[in-house]
Amino acid sequence: MFEMESKWLRSWTYVFCLLLLAAASGWKWHHFAMFPPMETWSMLFGYFAFFLIGATLLIGPLCTWLPARWAPTLLSIRRDVGICAGLTGLLHVALVLILFQGEPRLLIISDSQAPKADGWLGLFFLSSAENGSWEWPVPNWSLAGVANYLGACALLILFVLWVSSYLPAKKWLGTAAWKRLHLSNPLLFLLVLFHGLIYVQTIKGEPHSFADLLWLAVLVWLARSLSFLTAILRRKR
Template sequence: MRLFRFLAFIVSLLFLLAVFWIKWPQFSFFRTPEALSMISGYLAFLLISLTLLLGPIKQWLARFAPQLLLLRRDLGIIGGVCALVHVALVLFIFEKGPQLHFLQSDITAKGWLGLFFLDASVYGGGLSPNFTFTGIANYMGLIAFILLFCLWITSSRYAEKLLGGSSWKRIHMSNFLLFVLVVFHALIYVNSIKGEPHTPGDFLWIAGIVVAIRLIAFVKTVFLRRTK
């Protein structure tokens, strides 16, 4: 089992490096922090998608269920690291002043607060929630990161034993909600940043595969239960 986890880690690392190598030239228009933030976010999306695919695959390949369960857990941890890098870089970028060209004219608050608030001081007001499309995307990203962090810190067997099987399972049932939030967060940003190399198709085809496979697995499970 240790050998399997080691080999799976190496393969996962090579996969991430390959995606990074393919994506990096596409972001030459952006500064390094902005490019790294977008690529790390995309890597996190890919890994979250893979963890959702491994659930149905584990049911269909019951013989390899223990290995696939470990693989899903490890991919989730790596995905959490990528998401943490993405969030840290975004906060750093906005604190320093982003060099991104957003397709909106709203005046946001200074620093990282600009992710979530608009600055109405020029009109005699104060901070107000940022309900622009990018603001909504940021709120989605924040909720998604909180969910991912909860999944991340409870991904160990110790956490599962500490929380109990039912409580642990309820927490990890939120992984599909996390996926939906990440998809919409990404789609809004893809259409909000001038020169963004990603297109909606980069996310939608993967999302379509995830939804289709999980739907097939759900229908199959319901059918088998009714026929028993």
């Protein structure tokens, strides 16, 4: 019976995330009217992944404040929200790589004006070829380049957390190692936050502002700080 309820809960969590993505996309689509559809989807997937990662960090404090019987349900929801965050984050990255393999319409204001490496490698490296000879790529340390490096680090953590969210991976790693691995979730959130903040000010025509991302960061910080204080007070009793 519990297994059947768990399957229903997981299914409803995925359906809810999908409906939320559809609603958010419909609501925000006209704000990206100046961008082609693929570029719009790449940005929307990125924002949605950020909000889902933030949601996973808010569920932990809820486990602290609500009765203990809620914990299994909340932890199941957190796992599946995290899986949805991983999927949307990977879709964001895939679309960005496809776009920059060609000629995206995105105008990056704070990027280096030096020639870039070919294709999507230009997100990270400047062209180092001189007189037809090949040399090691030169890192792109412009503001946009730094944002891309932050995004690459976030992608690595996101992929590891996403893969390890499935039950076979948890059994293979063991509970203790799995929990230590997932302690990197706040670091992932910070990397994605700074990646997003830079690009909000870097892409010309980007309809969002710092406040559109920072409110969630403040909410996560407050919730987790209060949860930490609650746990300390309970231990002192």
